[in-house]
């Protein structure tokens with residue numbers, strides 16, 4: 033029996049048991065579709081978060097006080113030391129390192145903003161003009177703590193704050209009161225929405241000196257640093273650590289986080305998550321495989337007389353085995369292809385519903401889903417096929 | 433599947449020449465079907481030799497025996513054994529598919545067979561839509577499509593009324609007239625008597641082996 037005839041004959045058989053075939057194909061298709069859609073979701077979420085993270089800056093390094101490693105802080109706690117604060121002097125020192133393009137010291141606090149008979153509490157950032165380019169922010173109006181003018185009592189308002197306080201008039205040039213001090217509005221941020229859970233539309237930014245005075249502190253919350261290039265990130269990190277160690281009397285009491293490292297961590301975690309979800313979905317393919325086995329076993333029993341007849345008219349055991357395997361192959365192939373289409377349709381609908389989410393199924397997931405579906409189908413029909421092949425011709429013929 | 437060993441056949445010594453017309457008769461359980469199945473290579477004797485076309489075939493592999501069944505032997509059963517989901521034409525085509533005959537040739541040969549057995553009108557009907565006589569004609573067409581040298585028929589008229597049974601028998605006899613060896617198991621004395629050589633069996637043994645002078 034030729035391969036083409038085996039495939040053609042088993043295809044006809046699959047077609048003639050249409051309800052049975054439809055059920056198996058559906059089970060296979062749902063399994064494959066689930067893998068495709070879920071990995072599209074997982075990968076979409078991963079790309080979404082990475083995009084968000086990338087949008088907060090380029091070649092970004094963040095310096096924060098204290099050691100992240102447990103051993104260091106534990107030792108520090110035992111010896112009764114508290115990490116030394118980061119200061120503006122530290123920041124200026126780092127600004128002179130050759131790998132660094134620019135830096136922005138950062139303080140964060142909360143204060144009451146009042147103007148035009150309105151009053152509300154706002155998040156206050158204290159920084160310098162460099163914050164804007166480092167954090168990829170944009171101004172809608174005016175300017176931002178212009179270089180050299182940092183000593184002036186200027187304030188930049190987030191888009192939503194400006195809208196709330198000055199709905200009718202130009203915000204730039206207005207006077208506002210923040211805490212106990214008066215500020216002149218020099219600019220308004222362009223609306224950006226939320227990135228990484230931080231809404232820049234509802235903040236105000238003032239010069240770092242004013243922020244430190246207002247919150248009565250000399251220490252910094254963070255120092256944001258932009259390296260000159262991608263390859264400068266790691267050297268910059270080492271140089272920053274070395275420089276701070278020197279100015280902190282040989283103490284390693286600061287932590288430098290690179291955006292790349294965070295991105296990589298997120299990437300790893302979300303990739304693992306996608307894999308896990310794909311694995312769970314793949315279990316449904318195993319279930320589909322068991323269904324195939326069950327249905328094929330029933331089919332072998334139902335077609336016992338037919339198997340006996342085929343043997344009587346000269347089919348070999350191999351012919352019989354191949355006929356039943358080919359049936360499973362057809363069911364699995366059609367199921368897998370249908371599942372792929374279903375999965376792509378599902379991903380497309382998700383992208384329609386959530387345009388921010390780049391829900392594209394990764395190629396590896398589609399290939400893996402189809403492979404697992406085919407393997408499950410074929411493995412599951414091995415047992416029924418060999419049961420059919422081993423059948424005794426006379427017993428099979430005489431069975432009613 | 434009893435534990436007790438049953439001797440279905442015992443001490444059979446039989447020689448059938450090419451082109452003979454043989455009927456096998458005997459009471460139920462006398463071993464007629466078992467003998468036919470051994471001749472058709474569906475069953476294996478526990479001991480003894482079986483030669484087909486002067487070649488020992490008892491020791492052949494399963495695949496080689498299948499090939500012989502495919503090419504040299506045609507079976508006709510009492511209960512027709514047609515595949516219910518296939519049309520008459522497709523049922524007749526089965527041995528050609530198993531034999532690896534190319535599709536174009538299959539088409540021609542199936543058409544010839546449909547013509548020869550007056551099944552043209554019924555080609556696209558499934559077995560359920562055919563009468564008993566038509567079903568057995570399809571089965572005979574299938575058994576002969578590979579032009580086998582031996583036709584083995586196990587009570588081919590057992591499920592048919594007398595007149596249709598006689599028609600089916602004459603179809604088989606036509607094959608014999610064209611040179612095919614014909615071996616028929618039957619309960620019907622009258623039909624059995626039409627064979628040139630009549631074998632009577634009892635308890636797994638050959639009781640009478642009678643040849644007509646005219647045969």
Ligand SMILES: Nc1ncnc2c1ncn2[C@@H]1O[C@H](COP(=O)(O)OP(=O)(O)OP(=O)(O)O)[C@@H](O)[C@H]1O
Pocket residue numbers: 433434438439440458459460461462463464465466467
């Ligand atoms: N699968 C089997 N297992 C055990 N014994 C069997 C089997 N098939 C047949 N036999 C026994 O072998 C003997 C011969 O059976 P066989 O079918 O050849 O008889 P038969 O002459 O064809 O009978 P009938 O006219 O009823 O078809 C019987 O005694 C029967 O009980």
Ligand SMILES: [Mg+2]
Pocket residue numbers: 464465466586
């Ligand atoms: Mg019998």
